[in-house]
Amino acid sequence: MPDSSAPVGLAEDVEDLKAQLRALAKQVKALTPVAAPHDDQSQLDEDPARDEPEDAERQFPPFILLLDSPEYEDELRALVEWVECVLVPGYLAEASADARWCHQWTDHPVAVARLHALWLSWQELTDPASCGYTGPSVWHRDHYDPCMRELRASTGPFQGCTKGEHQVAHRMPSLVPSAWTSTE
Structure with a gap:
């Protein structure tokens, strides 16, 4: 007999999460x-921390x-290809x-950082195998729209750039906060 105290739809939610x-x-x-092939289901049942050596370096984007x-140049080259194409x-x-x-x-570090983050999210959220068919919608809503609002705003990293003029220095601080400097 099913547990009557469980919320309706909990079993479906659990299956979706699985x-x-x-x-x-x-x-x-x-x-x-x-190192050795594993069955996907057996990997889910095992504790991944047990299989991983303590000093193993984790891979992150x-x-x-x-x-x-x-x-940096290799990553920038790939980013430029995605942005331009x-x-x-x-x-x-x-x-x-x-x-x-x-x-x-590419002369604006803030733009490079934001566009790189946008590209990483695009790579993940346009693969139906990893994110389902709603990934592109999530990418637009959660990543593209906010990124473009920040980049293209009148106060964004391109604020001093126009069709005929390019400025980078307008975003650079004149002094580094003292907490960031080393006093040796």
Whole structure:
């Protein structure tokens, strides 16, 4: 006899969560080299912390501004390809005072960081195997729209850039806060 104290639909919610967990486990397995093949369901039943050595380095998407050469150049090259071949032609209309865009966006570290984060989320949320068919909608709502509002705003990183003029220094602080400096 089913538990009458459980909320209605709880069993379906649990099954949905299990399906999402299996999809995520499959994505992690595809992205992570595994020493020995495992069954997806057996991986879900096991504690992943037991299988992982304590000193193993975890793989996370890189934050582009923390990368050094040549990793930075490689990541930037891939980002430029996505921005110039997918984002700009598919999404960005003509720039205006209300919707700025700088074609030299790679000179703006804030823009590089935001666009890189947008690209990482696009990679994850446009794969139906990992996020279902609602991923692109989530990407637009949660990632693209807020990113573009910030980048293209009159106070954003392109605030001093116009079609005929490019400025980077307008976003750079003149002094670094004293807590950030070392006093040796």
